[in-house]
Amino acid sequence: MTLTTPDGLTGSEAAARTEEYRWGFETQIETETAPKGLNEQIVRYISAKQNEPEWLLEWRLRAFARWQKMAEPNWAKLSFAPIDYQDAYYWAAPKGDKPKSLDEVDPALLETYEKLGIPLHERAILAGVEGAENLAPSDGRQVAVDAVFDSVSVATTFQETLRKAGVIFCPISEAVREYPELVRKYLGSVVPPGDNKHACLNSAVFTDGSFVYIPEGVRCPMELSTYFRINAAKSGQFERTLIIAEAGSYVSYLEGCTAPMRDENQLHAAVVELVALEGAEIRYATVQNWYPGDKDGKGGIYNFVTKRGLCKGRKSRISWTQVETGSAITWKYPSCVLLGAESEGEFYSVAVTHNRQQADTGTKMLHLAPQTRSRIISKGISAGHGRQTYRGRVKIAPQATGARSFTQCDSLLIGAHCEAHTVPYVENLCRGGIVEHEATTSRLPEEQLFYCQSRGLSAEQAAGLVVNGFCREVLQKLPMEFAVEADRLLQVSLEGAVG
Amino acid sequence: MSKSKTPVLEVRGLHATVEGEEILQGVDLSIQAGEMHVLMGPNGSGKSTLTNVLAGREGYEITAGEILLDGQNLAVLSPEERAWAGLFLGFQYPSAVEGLANTTFLREVVNGKRKREGKEPLDPLAFLRVLREEIAKIPMPEHLIRRNLNVGFSGGEKKLNEILQLALLEPRLAVLDETDSGLDLDALRNVASAIHRQRTPERSFLLITHYQRLIGALEVAPDRVHIFARGKIVRSGDAKLAEQLEQQGYDALISEAA
Structure with missing residues (x-):
């Protein structure tokens, strides 16, 4: 057990850095952590902490044994110091039992929610205030929130309302206990533990994350949202999200992520699995704003994430939308396996790399059935010494007759020291399968900036408007409540990039 | 117009270079409140360079002289600060921004x-x-x-959108660069009357054009017409100068001036 301490910044340094990354605060809260390092005992510790059944512990142990033999993927265009897996904590949680009333909630935790911009009404629910669920949200917004603080889910809102619709939205740790058949059936069915080293690590040590189940024919009555927050020093975050949409159902889900500013790198290796059955639709959006490190590339999150959706049923649909402005290193390829005939996969992405950030991100669309469709719209913005690679794979299997895939991949460069690369892999094994790929790379147009400036807008405002226009097609795909936030995030992350 | 008042725009001995080449070679120009001036010149005479220098575009360097807007030195200001000071530039080719x-x-x-x-x-x-x-x-x-x-947007729609911005920004001085380019006759007439409606006793205009036709479309004749050649104003006169230009062509008037 440790009490987390501030990371040694002077007040003014901290203030200066907070302007650049305003989610960089650390919550002073008592944290319970596992002993440092990673071994079989730690895996057992995590499993025991979550009161898991024997089958899951065995699943974890098998993954751990496999992980030890696996090599890290090395094909991405990323350079970083090797990860010391032993120099990290694999379990960190706010100390104590789940609060039963507001009095039991650590005020620091409440303050964290406030700083994260979670609406007051939802903060009350998150804090577990009796009866808060029945209050109408002041702004009319209906979003169910699950908040994951370091390794554990601290609270989920609107559970009762959702339950009435038959929707299950709860921490995955709870789902393991309450709905073991569902979890056991689908866990690892889309991203098997041996998929890659990062996913394998997650399988061994995953802590919390969200579980969503939408029954047949149900349209989820509200947006579902999870906030992930890494707080504790030297801790990794390994959440696991599993969403199952039964035949004819619909769900829209959004995740947001932040972390304190720290000089050391922290590892985030999440796994997200989506399963859409016949005619079901899952829209999954991410606004990722992990701490990107400072101007010189010190600190920041290593974001190594495996996200994959399985369009299992006929006419099912999965769409990934991501706005990635954070992390020091991003390694992420939300993908769709189009197994059902006439199923559709979509990927809409905005990624920003500024200062010394590096991102190797893109998608995979695997067309395994006839008449499947995929659409990829990727907008990459690189500024400062940022380095960005779009990596996309489109495969049309021999049996996928009439399959079509379209990719539009645009890169915008700001300044003379950044990089943008586009690496498309296309495998069209089906006669009659159609794969289109368009790519552009351009500099932020000086004449557009000058035009805006001549109307009295600052260079930064001007760049913001032009960049926002560049990303519009993707931002439009976000749920309304978050599009505004994403827009603001873009502006903040490009501060100092022009002018 | 009384000459004793501080002019809205005062350009004195302005020299400017683009990529090391001197394009403006001693521009002198004074515009009083409420006046409309027209600057005419052949292609390549430096008209667009003058607008870019006035508006503070990157890559245009003032090597001598000064630009005063209501007595304020514009040369030290960024493009947006010039807009704040009351300068408006209507673009020949307004930028289109997708999204x-x-x-x-x-x-x-x-x-x-x-x-x-x-x-x-x-x-x-x-x-x-x-x-x-x-x-x-x-x-x-x-x-x-x-x-x-x-x-x-069509050519005419772009120009109307420029005038809309002028109306919203309420500048002291509007510099309209080749506002007539790419417009058919009807569009030209619409734009000319839209410009006319923006005139006030306090607001000054500098219209930059290649042809006399914009002047012909204006409801009220401009106060002054200047002929621009080889990076400076070589002749100035009233609206009749534009008619003379139309009849005799640039070459005759410019060589006469030289």
């Missing part, structure tokens, strides 16, 4: 101005009311505000 709604852009511009004036920003609905009034006055088709900024 940026015209209304969003215009609201940013207007709220920026309101902020400088210590006024509350307008929310989208309140702004739409203001915008509709201005559009009716220009007049321009309302559907243009729902499009992306200048994307898919």
